[in-house]
Amino acid sequence: MSDRESATTLLDTALEVRDLRMSYGSNEVLKGVTFSARRGEVVALLGPNGAGKTTTIEILEGFRMRASGEVSVLGSDPARGDEQWRARVGVVLQSWRDHSRWRVRDLIDYHARFYAPYSTAEVPRPWDVDELLGIVGLTQHADQKVMRLSGGQRRRVDVAIGIVGRPELVFLDEPTAGFDPHARREFHELVHRLSDFENTTVLLTTHDLAEAEKLADRILVLDRGTIIADGSPDQLALELATKAEVRWTSGGERHVHAVEERDPTAFVRRLLATDSDVTELEVKRANLEDTYLALVQRVESGQTDAEPESLEALS
Numbered sequence: 001m002s003d004r005e006s007a008t009t010l011l012d013t014a015l016e017v018r019d020l021r022m023s024y025g026s027n028e029v030l031k032g033v034t035f036s037a038r039r040g041e042v043v044a045l046l047g048p049n050g051a052g053k054t055t056t057i058e059i060l061e062g063f064r065m066r067a068s069g070e071v072s073v074l075g076s077d078p079a080r081g082d083e084q085w086r087a088r089v090g091v092v093l094q095s096w097r098d099h100s101r102w103r104v105r106d107l108i109d110y111h112a113r114f115y116a117p118y119s120t121a122e123v124p125r126p127w128d129v130d131e132l133l134g135i136v137g138l139t140q141h142a143d144q145k146v147m148r149l150s151g152g153q154r155r156r157v158d159v160a161i162g163i164v165g166r167p168e169l170v171f172l173d174e175p176t177a178g179f180d181p182h183a184r185r186e187f188h189e190l191v192h193r194l195s196d197f198e199n200t201t202v203l204l205t206t207h208d209l210a211e212a213e214k215l216a217d218r219i220l221v222l223d224r225g226t227i228i229a230d231g232s233p234d235q236l237a238l239e240l241a242t243k244a245e246v247r248w249t250s251g252g253e254r255h256v257h258a259v260e261e262r263d264p265t266a267f268v269r270r271l272l273a274t275d276s277d278v279t280e281l282e283v284k285r286a287n288l289e290d291t292y293l294a295l296v297q298r299v300e301s302g303q304t305d306a307e308p309e310s311l312e313a314l315s
């Protein structure tokens with residue numbers, strides 16, 4: 001790589017994590033986590049309960065110390081991040097902050113003011129509060145006290161506080177927990193807007209596989225403190241898909257066949273060539289949820305050596 005190329009790569013990288021390790025007492029929860037994220041990329045961090053997702057995010061946010069490893073967030077080590085750095089990073093924690101007596105607009109406005117000194121020509125800070133209330137769907141609740149909001153509406157307040165400073169990178173720990181389908185869709189539009197129009201890097205955790213598939217440019221799967229897969233949703237599905245299911249009706253009977261190969265086309269061709277009565281033909285591919293569950297089960301049952309499985313090389 002030339003000097004110019006490596007400088008461009010450096011500028012293009014929002015997050016760089018190498019061999020990150022961390023223990024709570026004798027319980028080693030991160031065992032050498034390595035990944036990176038480009039500017040403007042949306043990365044979903046998936047993994048079973050207790051895999052180490054929140055711990056990873058808290059280290060990247062600068063809220064928790066690591067045992068070892070290299071971490072760079074927007075070019076700085078979060079363990080030594082100053083106020084200037086913090087103003088460029090947005091955080092939505094997993095648990096609610098308790099601001100129950102505040103009115104929604106006042107609370108967001110209060111947080112917004114901290115960012116004004118860090119406004120630049122390229123990134124005017126903070127976000128206009130009323131515009132932001134509209135974007136997160138809280139305009140109608142602007143004058144309500146936080147304690148009067150529903151769980152999902154309260155979560156939108158957390159998201160608004162997390163992005164009010166127009167962060168270059170935002171960490172969202174289970175941002176859509178408690179969202180109804182409408183709020184979820186609006187939130188997805190917000191994430192697309194942040195990444196497409198503001199070039200914001202987004203690292204989010206979720207247990208909703210469909211959400212990860214819709215939102216993420218890249219998916220990381222963390223299991224027992226190790227990254228076990230890293231790739232786009234399509235790469236993951238293609239590489240790890242187990243079986244496709246073909247269903248059809250023939251002679252009034254319903255049939256189901258699990259195709260072992262990745263591509264069920266050959267099976268379907270053979271079927272149609274040998275049986276002219278086939279109707280109601282359906283091919284169901286493994287979705288990301290099937291893929292994810294198969295992968296975690298494979299690792300947990302010891303069928304792989306749990307080495308990080310980079311799928312980027314496949315693209």
Ligand SMILES: Nc1ncnc2c1ncn2[C@@H]1O[C@H](COP(=O)(O)OP(=O)(O)OP(=O)(O)O)[C@@H](O)[C@H]1O
Nearest residue numbers: 024025027029047048049050051052053054055056
């Ligand atoms: N403050 C703490 N003190 C001791 N152990 C902790 C602490 N926080 C987390 N742990 C343990 O560390 C491991 C990883 O927890 P972490 O919260 O990072 O997982 P997670 O992947 O975010 O889980 P979830 O999906 O349930 O939110 C778990 O075994 C958990 O019990």
